[in-house]
Amino acid sequence: VLRTLNLRMEKASREMEFEKAALYRNILTKFEYVRQDFIAAENYMENPYLVDDLALGSLKSLMENIPIIKVLPRRIECYDISNISGKDAVASMVVATDGRIDKNEYRRFRMQGSNKPDDFGMIRETIRRRIKNNWLLPDLMIIDGGKGQISSVWDVLNEENINIPVIGITKRFETLVYRFDDEFKEVVLPRENEGLKLIQRLRDEAHRFAQKYHHLLRLKSITV
Numbered sequence: 573v574l575r576t577l578n579l580r581m582e583k584a585s586r587e588m589e590f591e592k593a594a595l596y597r598n599i600l601t602k603f604e605y606v607r608q609d610f611i612a613a614e615n616y617m618e619n620p621y622l623v624d625d626l627a628l629g630s631l632k633s634l635m636e637n638i639p640i641i642k643v644l645p646r647r648i649e650c651y652d653i654s655n656i657s658g659k660d661a662v663a664s665m666v667v668a669t670d671g672r673i674d675k676n677e678y679r680r681f682r683m684q685g686s687n688k689p690d691d692f693g694m695i696r697e698t699i700r701r702r703i704k705n706n707w708l709l710p711d712l713m714i715i716d717g718g719k720g721q722i723s724s725v726w727d728v729l730n731e732e733n734i735n736i737p738v739i740g741i742t743k744r745f746e747t748l749v750y751r752f753d754d755e756f757k758e759v760v761l762p763r764e765n766e767g768l769k770l771i772q773r774l775r776d777e778a779h780r781f782a783q784k785y786h787h788l789l790r791l792k793s794i795t796v
Contacts, residue, residue, distance in 0.1 A: 627671030633767030650774035654782035664782035
């Protein structure tokens with residue numbers, strides 16, 4: 573079953589059917605979850621800080637595998653855009669603090685630009701508005717997307733003379749993309765890598781949070 577699902581995911585990716593590929597990826601992720609060795613309850617009794625240790629391990633894994641991350645990323649922000657042909661476009665910002673989801677720090681943005689589909693322009697608007705707010709700056713930014721989205725974020729950070737590592741995660745094979753020495757680099761981490769799992773959780777949560785807000789706005793526009 574796993575081999576068949578992997579083949580279908582790879583075929584969908586080759587044919588640029590990324591939504592279908594993501595569906596197969598999510599099924600595979602659930603399979604991996606139920607097959608993993610779960611931590612016994614007595615381990616938590618022996619080490620009451622086990623959850624924190626696991627979260628810290630995911631951050632250290634990112635540092636070990638992504639050379640642009642120079643310090644332990646205590647605060648990570650992840651962004652996603654949701655729209656239908658540019659209409660009712662919104663962006664989400666979800667946050668992990670010390671490797672754990674921190675819903676109190678979530679923020680959402682309703683796009684103020686044109687109603688045309690422009691993911692690059694929307695992510696630039698989002699980052700500009702985020703920077704203008706007096707919020708604690710992150711140690712790492714994660715973007716749902718690739719080179720274009722990363723370049724858009726870099727444009728804004730350079731305007732503000734802010735140096736923050738930026739990583740993109742693409743739908744194709746869950747590849748991580750970043751800029752290093754003015755060149756784009758790609759890395760595909762093992763599926764069981766804890767750093768990758770943290771990025772995936774944040775990406776999925778940013779997508780959920782953005783879609784929820786987008787659907788709310790769409791519902792308001794329909795019922796008004």
